[in-house]
Amino acid sequence: MGSADETKPFILSDPLLPSAPSSAVALAAEEDEQYPPIIYNHGHRPLRDLPFLILFILLVLSTFVLGIVASVRRNPNRAHASSFIYDPASSSCIPSSSTFFSSFNSLSLVSSSSSHFLRDLIWTLVITLLLALPIVFALLSLLRHFAKQVVYSSIPFFVLTPIFLNVYWFVACQIGVTCRDSFPLAYRILVLIFVFFLIAIVVWIIFSNWHRIKLTVHILRIASVALVSNMLLLGVLPCLMLGLLVYFVPIVVFLVLVTFNGSIVPREGDDGLYSCKWKQDRWVPAYFALAIITMLWSFATMLEAKVYVTSGTVAQWYFSMEGVKPRNCIRNSLRNAFGPSFGTVCFSGLVLGVVRFVRAIVDSARREDIVVGFIKLLLRCCANFLLTAFDFLNKFTINFAAITGENYCSAAKMTYELLRRNLLSAAFVETVSTRILVGLIFVISTLYAIAAFAILKAINDLGTETYYIAVLAWLLLMIVLGYFIHVLENVIDTIYICYAIDRDKAEVSKQDIHEVFVMLPLSRNHRSSLDSRTPFLA
Structure with a gap:
């Protein structure tokens, strides 16, 4: 690793770029003083973004303290509000003299078909969860050693x-009588043609991006x-989500118990007679x-904490010396994420949550409006522009x-300047790799669901309920693989x-990674030929 005085911006020494004039060298020297070398x-x-950390802690404490108060002040009579009657003498509601017990109707025995359905559903989901982890490890191993074969064979x-x-x-x-009667042939043909049209679009996307498949193979191999x-990381990150679920449990309990805060009050009906109704306290909606x-911010914060832990761990591996495995990478990242940088994580989670909330409102308004006025259209354009700008800034922050x-x-500004100085784009890494992975897990989950359907059909034919079990198994495996x-x-x-940081300092921490990422477009308008930049990957 060279010193700060010896380094020059990578764009000046990159053999793929034209030689720079003396004025550009002087400008680069100026930027060296303005932008110090970036290292892990x-x-x-030090503690960062302390105001947002304090605000988040106050919000969580308020939620729990008020939840405990609501639990203590709950009115148990809410469950028996229907048994209260109006007493004219006291002008209040009192319990009826005879306690009313609702009769419990004898439940019909669960049919044999429903019993088999629940049994097969539970066993299928349990087996899917047990097999999900081996499938993830197998997929990761295949991408590491046989990425090219996996990608090209799955397309x-x-x-x-x-x-x-x-x-x-x-x-x-x-063939099915029920489906045939409820779904006319004309509509079935329309749906069939529409799905084939979507498949044709997928085929067009694959062929239009075929020249980038080779780059995708190398990126997936490096990531693996x-x-x-x-x-x-595959064990720690799910534990973080499990911890979030445990954290949500008391809040959900408080939300249930807070509905018991109120009183049974008399209300005059249209006929002049009084009846007893349950009235919640005014502070319950608040x-x-x-x-x-609190739950939304906590969820977004945990998502950003996962990204923080992943980034910190991988960065320590990236900047380590060849042949030397860094120690305690995950522990250091966890300590930083939930220690000095937790305010930054909370701030990023707040930005992420607000952007997604506003985007959901804009999308909902677009779907509900039939006639769109000019002012509404202008406001939507402005909102979409701002949301896109936030996504752009938040991409790698x-x-x-x-x-x-x-x-x-500071991280948002420095990231933008880092990518700008090195002609890299914050809006583009390699989207084809993500689409390939999504298509891959879709195929794996679908093949698994088909196999589960065939086994269930052979063991115990439940009719249409077999389709429901197969779809739920497909959905569960998609969620697990999607997390991966x-x-x-x-x-x-x-x-x-990390590659951008190396490029900025004219250093190479991982040679094989540089040989792949140098193929990425230098900017959104610069898409150099793949063949001209990859002679070493032939």
């Missing part, structure tokens, strides 16, 4: 699998190697709003903060930022 901060990290299934499912449902609906080198905001320990605003893909995407983003 192994040392002490035909991106088309063949939806074609099979489309033809199958059409034939099955034609990085994740295998930090395998404990507590609901407080608790929901938390990754950069995990590496350097900077606060949120999300981690792999964070690894790719982190490696991209």
